[in-house]
Amino acid sequence: xxxxxxxxxxxxxxxxxxxxxxxxxxxxxxxxxxxxxxxxxxxxxxxxxxxxxxxxxxxxxxxxxx
Amino acid sequence: xxxxxxxxxxxxxxxxxxxxxxxxxxxxxxxxxxxxxxxxxxxxxxxxxxxxxxxxxxxxxxxxxxxxxxxxxxxxxxxxxxxxxxxxxxxxxxxxxxxxxxxxxxxxxxxxxxxxxxxxxxxxxxxxxxxxxxxxxxxxxxxxxxxxxxxxxxxxxxxxxxxxxxxxxxxxxxxxxxxxxxxxxxxxxxxxxxxxxxxxxxxxxxxxxxxxxxxxxxxxxxxxxxxxxxxxxxxxxxxxxxxxxxxxxxxxxxxxxxxxxxxxxxxxxxxxxxxxxxxxxxxxxxxxxxxxxxxxxxxxxxxxxxxxxxxxxxxxxxxxxxxxxxxxxxxxxxxxx
Numbered sequence: 001x002x003x004x005x006x007x008x009x010x011x012x013x014x015x016x017x018x019x020x021x022x023x024x025x026x027x028x029x030x031x032x033x034x035x036x037x038x039x040x041x042x043x044x045x046x047x048x049x050x051x052x053x054x055x056x057x058x059x060x061x062x063x064x065x066x
Numbered sequence: 067x068x069x070x071x072x073x074x075x076x077x078x079x080x081x082x083x084x085x086x087x088x089x090x091x092x093x094x095x096x097x098x099x100x101x102x103x104x105x106x107x108x109x110x111x112x113x114x115x116x117x118x119x120x121x122x123x124x125x126x127x128x129x130x131x132x133x134x135x136x137x138x139x140x141x142x143x144x145x146x147x148x149x150x151x152x153x154x155x156x157x158x159x160x161x162x163x164x165x166x167x168x169x170x171x172x173x174x175x176x177x178x179x180x181x182x183x184x185x186x187x188x189x190x191x192x193x194x195x196x197x198x199x200x201x202x203x204x205x206x207x208x209x210x211x212x213x214x215x216x217x218x219x220x221x222x223x224x225x226x227x228x229x230x231x232x233x234x235x236x237x238x239x240x241x242x243x244x245x246x247x248x249x250x251x252x253x254x255x256x257x258x259x260x261x262x263x264x265x266x267x268x269x270x271x272x273x274x275x276x277x278x279x280x281x282x283x284x285x286x287x288x289x290x291x292x293x294x295x296x297x298x299x300x301x302x303x304x305x306x307x308x309x310x311x312x313x314x315x316x317x318x319x320x321x322x323x324x325x326x327x328x329x330x331x332x333x334x335x336x337x338x339x340x341x342x343x344x345x346x347x348x349x350x351x352x353x354x355x356x357x358x359x360x361x362x363x364x365x366x367x368x369x370x371x372x373x374x375x376x377x378x379x380x381x382x383x384x385x386x387x388x389x390x391x392x393x394x395x396x397x398x399x400x401x402x403x
Contacts, residue, residue, distance in 0.1 A: 030305050030309050032269075035278060041077065042275060042278065044086060058274070058286060060270045062227075062288060
């Protein structure tokens with residue numbers, strides 16, 4: 001599967017199926033800090049993602065003095 | 067995971083509420099909480115015109131969407147910070163959002179008010195960029211509200227923003243900042259608009275999910291000057307805590323508002339005057355914005371001033387302000403729910 005990490009400006013290719021929860025742990029991303037997007041869909045951490053999936057990890061944290 | 071309401075497939079888990087929702091039920095849940103916050107904290111009524119400070123980011127556009135759908139009379143205010151492509155992109159998002167809904171949007175450029183856009187202000191002063199930017203935004207928001215006849219300005223500050231600010235203020239035991247940490251800052255002077263934060267109970271992730279599910283085209287990229295900001299580090303720390311103990315951020319902020327804020331209220335009311343230069347409120351003779359403008363003017367050669375003001379028409383990210391113009395803050399009083 002292809003995982004696009006928007007906040008880090010990089011993409012990673014991973015093999016095999018796994019739950020989103022495991023994927024995030026593997027990439028060292030806290031679930032609270034991203035939306036996990038597949039196409040036009042949001043995924044919860046218990047969803048299983050597989051080889052053909054393209055996922056976006058979209059950061060939700062804004063910074064600076066707002 | 068199943069939606070708590072309809073039993074369908076959930077798209078968002080809310081661990082702090084020990085629940086999950088499908089898209090439509092989450093949108094309903096989110097709107098209900100925001101509108102309930104507006105009413106409970108008496109932020110404004112449907113009879114009042116609300117100036118919504120928008121940056122093109124998820125928070126402010128989600129807020130504008132909720133208020134508009136909730137039947138409130140809203141006008142957007144976009145403050146063009148002149149931060150190169152970032153500002154151009156964020157301004158375009160705001161204009162598209164307003165045009166799609168037929169809503170009015172006002173645009174004010176920092177370069178026109180300050181004589182230079184934020185990047186040039188950054189180069190001309192020793193003040194941290196986020197600080198100068200926040201000061202400028204608060205000043206412009208208030209002035210735009212007064213000149214446009216808006217009694218209230220709404221900003222997109224969310225739970226994570228407020229919890230991180232509280233965390234930073236507590237680390238420093240900054241009593242005056244703690245006294246100002248409120249979702250409603252009242253108008254304590256004829257030249258101050260009320261400032262409110264209707265999203266203060268909604269987490270940053272919830273706000274992002276709402277914007278995504280509503281199909282709002284917001285700017286995902288962060289302001290280039292915000293990289294490495296202390297507030298982001300504080301948010302990361304709080305999110306680690308949240309991961310281990312869901313609900314920590316809300317408990318930290320709500321506990322402060324319920325139990326501790328009263329301890330930091332200023333005992334003596336702050337006396338406000340009008341700036342001799344611009345007429346806006348200040349605790350001294352000249353307001354902080356005019357002082358900064360003077361500083362920028364002194365630091366720049368005439369040719370640079372012209373270039374900075376003319377060549378950089380743009381904007382920035384999320385709207386708002388978190389406590390800077392000390393004059394404004396000091397002037398604000400608290401409205402309890």
